[in-house]
Amino acid sequence: MNEGELRGAAAERFWAGDIPREHWLVAQAEPSGWPRSLLLEMCLRIVFPTVLITALYLLFAGHYRAGGGFSGGLVAGLAFVLRYVAGGSASVGRLRISPQGLIGGGLSLAVLTALVPVAFGLPVLSSAFWTIAVPGLGEFEVATSLFFDTGVFVLILGVVLNLLHTLGDGVQMGQLENELNDQGAGELRT
Amino acid sequence: MLLAIAGHLVIGLGLPFLARRWGRAALIVGALVPATALVSVLLISSGADPAHPAQETLAWAPLIGLEITLRSDALAVLMTILVCGVGALVLTYHASYVEPDDPDIGRNAALLVIFAGGMLGLVLADDIFSLYLFWEITTVCSFLLVGGDGVTTRSRRSATQALLVTAMGGLVMLLGLILLATAADTFLLSEIVADPPPAGAVVNTAIALVLVGAFTKSAQIPFHFWLPAAMVAPTPVSAYLHAAAMVKAGVYLVARLAPGFSALPAWWIPVLLLGVSTMILGGLRALRQNDLKTLLAFGTVSQLGFLTVLLGSGSRVAALAGVTLVLAHGLFKSTLFLTVGVIDKRTGTRDVRELSGLGRRWPVLAGAATLATASMAGIGPLLGFVGKEAAFEAFTEGGLRQRLVLLGLLIGSMLTVAYSLRFLIGAFGSRPGKSVEDVAAPGGGLLVPVLIPAVAGLVLGFLPQWVEPLAGDYAQAYPAGEVPYHLALWHGWTVPLLLSGLVVAAGVVLYRSSRIIGMFTGRWPSALRAEPGYRSVVAGLDRLSRTVTGRLQVGSLPVYIGVIIATMVLVPAAGLLAGVSQPWSFRLTDVWLQLPLAVLVLAAAGGVVLAHRRLTAILLTGVIGYGIGALFIVEGGVDLALAQFLVESLTLVVFVFVLRRFSPAFRQGPARPRRIRWSQLGLASAGGIFVAVLALVMSSARTQMPQASQEYIERAEPEAGASNVVNAIIVDFRAFDTLGEITVLVVAAIGAASLILAAHRERRRPSPAGNSDGAGNTRSTDAFDGEEVLL
16 A cells, blocks of 8 residues: 555545535525526625624624624624525425524523523622633623523524514415415316 | 411412322311411401501612501401401312312312412402412412313303403503502502502593492402403302402402592592493392302402492491491301302202202201301391491482482392392202202211301301490491491391381392293393403403414514614614714724725625525634724733634534534525515625614724723722623622623523424424524524623
C-alpha cells in the first residue's frame, strides 16, 4: 500500500462524516405547480444558515447596537420565508418545526424570565447583569434581559412560521379544495 | 381558615382523578374535607376572645389595597357549622345515593367540595371583594350542578335560569358593595357595619343594590321562581345547595349588614315587605304541590322569607330568633330533602298521590322525618320551636309596623304547619287502595346522614344554651331590651306560647281545607307571576342584542373601515387640536437627504391611489414603507429603521400570498356609483389630512427631549447594562409593555390561523359558494394587524 492510497482512504474516512443526511433539494413537486428555480433554491441552501446566524447576531447584539429579539426573530422568520418562496411548502414542512410550539415556548420563556426575580424577593421583571471575564476572549457582559429577548425572538419566529403555515399552505389548500369542489360540482351537473 | 378554603379548592380539583380509580369512595374523601375544615375553624375561634374574633389576612396585591381578609365572628362560625357540617353529611349520603357506575361521580364530588370551599369563604370573608368572589364561585357551582350533564332541556333551562338570576343579582350586589365601601371608606364589612356611613342618596342606592343581590340568592319575591326550578338537580345537591347552604348566602348577607343599616327606610321597607310576602306566597304554593321535592322547595322559599324578616328587622330578640332558625332550618331541611332522596331512590316516585304505606315499612326514616317536620312547623320540644317562640316574642311589642309583621308571620307559620302536615302525611301516610310494592329498606349509609341532623334538632331543642353563645354573640350588636331574653323551651304561659298553639291549630284546619285554598290560589293574574316576567326580560335582551349586532356587524369591510376612520377623525380631533397652545414651528428639512426621500414616498403614495392592478399597488406600498425606513435612518433611528424594513419585507410576502386568491385587477365589474366614490374619497382624505396635521402639531409641540427619555438614556448603561437605549427600554425598563405586546401578538396569530383554517374546514363541507371572497379579505387584514402591533 503506497502513501497515496493511504491518504486517499484517510480522506474518504474524514469526509464520510460530512455527507449530508438530507437531500439538498426536495424531489417532490409542488402541489400548486409553482415554477421552481434551481438557481434560487441552490443559492438559498447556502445562504439559509448565514441568515440564521445573522438573526442570532442581531439577538445578541441588540443590547449594544441595533437589533434585538424582535428584529432577530423577523430575520430568522424571513429566512424561512425565503425557503418557502424558493422551495415551496415542502421545503419548510420538512423541517418539522411546530410554529405553535415556538409561539408557546417563546411566551413561556418570557413569562418565566419575568417571574424568576420573584423567587429572589425582587419585583416582577427586575433585571440584573454580570460581567464575566473569559480568559483569552476578554470581558463579557451577561444580562438577564437576554432571556426575555430570546423569548421574544422565538415567539416572533413562531408567529412568522405560523403565518407561512396558514396563509401560505392554508390558502393554497383552500385553492386546491375550491378547484376540486368546482370540478365535483361540474361533474354533478353534467 | 385560608388553608381550609384553599384545601377545599385544591382537593376538589383532585377528586375527579380519585373518582376514576376509587369510584364512590371519592365522595367519602370529599366529605372529610369540610369535616376537617369545620374542626379547624371551631378550634381557631374557640380560643379567641368574642370581642376580637380570629382574623387572617392575605395581601395579594398590596399596592392597590387588595387583600383577602377572613374573620370568624359568631355569625361566621355558626354558618361554618351549617356549611361544613351539612356538607360532610350530604357528601357521605351522596356516596350511598349515587349508582356505583355513575359517570358523573367525579364531577359532582369535585363541584360539591369546591362549592363547600366557596361557601366557607363566603361566610368567613370580611372584605367585599373576597365576598363577591366566593359568592360567584357558589353561583357557578350551582349552575354546573343543576345543569348536570345537560342532556335534558329542562335541566339546561333551569340551570341557565338559576345562573342568570343569581349572577345578575351578584353583579348588582357588587355595585352596591362598592358604593357602600366608598361611602364608608373601607373595604372591610366589619368596619362598614361598626361605623356605617351617614344616610344619603348614595347609601340608599347601595343598600337597594345589595338587597337585590341578597334577594336573588335567597329566592325572595320577585326572584323566587328559580329555586323550585333548580330542583331538577340530584337530591343531595338540592339538599345542600338549595336548602342548607347556598340560598342562605342572601340571608347571611342581610344578617351581616342589618346591625348597621336596619334603621334606614331603604333597608327595612323592602326587607320586611318582601320577606313577609315571600313567606306567605311560598307557603301557599307549597300547599298545592304534589311532588315532595317541589313542595320542600316552596317551603324553603317561604322559610327564607321568614329568616330575611327576622334577621333584617334589627332588634335583639329577632336577631336571636333568626340565627337560631337559620341553624334549625339547615338541620330540618337537610333531613327532609335527604328523606325525599331515599324515597325517590327506593320507590322511584316523589308524588304524594302514588306513595302509600311507607311510614309503617320504614319506621326509622319516618321518625327522623317526623322530628324534622315538627321542627319546621315549630312544635316543641325541637329547635324550630325555640326559634319560633323567640320570633313571636320579638314582634309582640312595638308599634304598627311590628303588629303587621307579626300578623304576616302568623299567617306564614300557619301555612308552614299546613304544608308540613301535607309533606309528612303525603310521604308516609297510607292511602286506601294504594300501596307501593315491596321496596328494599334503605341501608345505613343513607339513614345515618338523615338521622344526624334530625336528632341534632331534637337535642338542641332541649339544650338551647348551646346555641345561645353564638346567637347571643351576634345579637349583641343590637341594644338589649329591658328584660334580657334567652332562648329556652319553656318561658311560662306567655303570649308567644299562646300564638304558637293558635298557629298549630289553625295550620291543621288549613291542611284539612287545603283543597278549598287550592281553588283560590291557582288563579294569579299573569302580570303578577314572576316567571313569565323573567322570560319576557330574557327574550327582550335577546332581541336587543340581535338588533344591535345586526346594525353594527353589517359584514362590509369598507363600512367598518369608514366607521373607524370617521370616529378617529371626529372624536379626538377637537380635543387634540384644542389642547395645542404653542405656535407651530415648522422646518422644511433637517438633512437634505430627507427631501428626495420624501418626494419618493409621495410619488409612491400617489401611484398606489392610481394603480389598477393589485400587485402594483402592493409593491408601491412597499416603496412607501422602505422610504419611511430610510427616513428613520437619516434621522438616526437605526433600530426603528431595521424593524421597519423587516416588517415591510414580511408584509410584502404575506400580501403576495394572499393575492394569489384575488383577481389581478382591483375592480372588474361596473364602477361604483359616483356618490359612493366621492364619499369614500372624502373620508379617506379627511383621515389622511387629520393624521398629517396631527403629526405636524404634535412634533412641533415637543421642543425638547422629555424628561423620561433623558432618564432612560442616563440609566441604560448603569442599570440595564445596555448601550442600546431602545433595546434597554424594550426588554428592561418597559419590559411589561413588551410582555403585553407579545401576548397580543400570540392571540392575533392564533386568531388569524384559526379563522383561516376554520374557513377551510367549512369549505370542506358542501356549502353554497360565493361569499368566500369577501370573508377572505377580512381575514387577511386580521393577520396583518398582528404584525403591526409591535411597531
